[in-house]
Amino acid sequence: MDIKSINSISFRTLKEPSVEYIYQLQLYLHFFQIKQGVLLYVNKDTQDLKEFFLEYDEALCRQLLDQLQELGGQIEVNQVPARLEEWPSNGQCRYCQYKEVCSMVGPDQVSWDEFKERVIKHEESIKNGDSKKRLLS
Ligand code: SF4
Structure with a gap:
């Protein structure tokens, strides 16, 4: 049970x-x-x-x-798996705490180094005043 x-x-x-x-x-x-x-x-x-x-x-x-x-x-x-195909509407994604991370990295499998690079670039663009919304599209 x-x-x-x-x-x-x-x-x-x-x-x-x-x-x-x-x-x-x-x-x-x-x-x-x-x-x-x-x-x-x-x-x-x-x-x-x-x-x-x-x-x-x-x-x-x-x-x-x-x-x-x-x-x-x-x-x-050191490969980060591809995100779910139906991201972000998949039921698993809707309440997932990593939804935003998945938006930064993109749909495909990437190396861990590339993954970190994309997250850092995203954070830098936020600091530089870019809209989060633009990156989520
Ligand atoms: S948002 Fe969460 S559940 Fe959806 S693909 Fe990303 S990690 Fe997986």
Whole structure:
């Protein structure tokens, strides 16, 4: 079981668990070799509960582990992965604390050195009075 606490507004409209929580729970099931899990959402304002039962999905876990392996390979060779294709409208991006960083770096995979250079250039342009909005476009 994995427990997530959310506010009343999100709780009221919750029909299905978030995809990232599904992935997280699936990997728990995979590594602990459990066939079924529960995502339990708690309304932190009222303590109401909503539960979602999930069956272990081996194919999904293999896919997730392949993606993680690919990510590990990129990190080992100092490559920053490409941002998500639907940035910034992707649900993952909307509340992501790195959304602005992704706007500075651009859509493609870049080397760590190039990544740092782009962030520094962006910061310098801000200091020089350029509009953030221009850089986000
Ligand atoms: S904004 Fe966050 S979730 Fe979206 S691509 Fe960038 S790092 Fe990934």
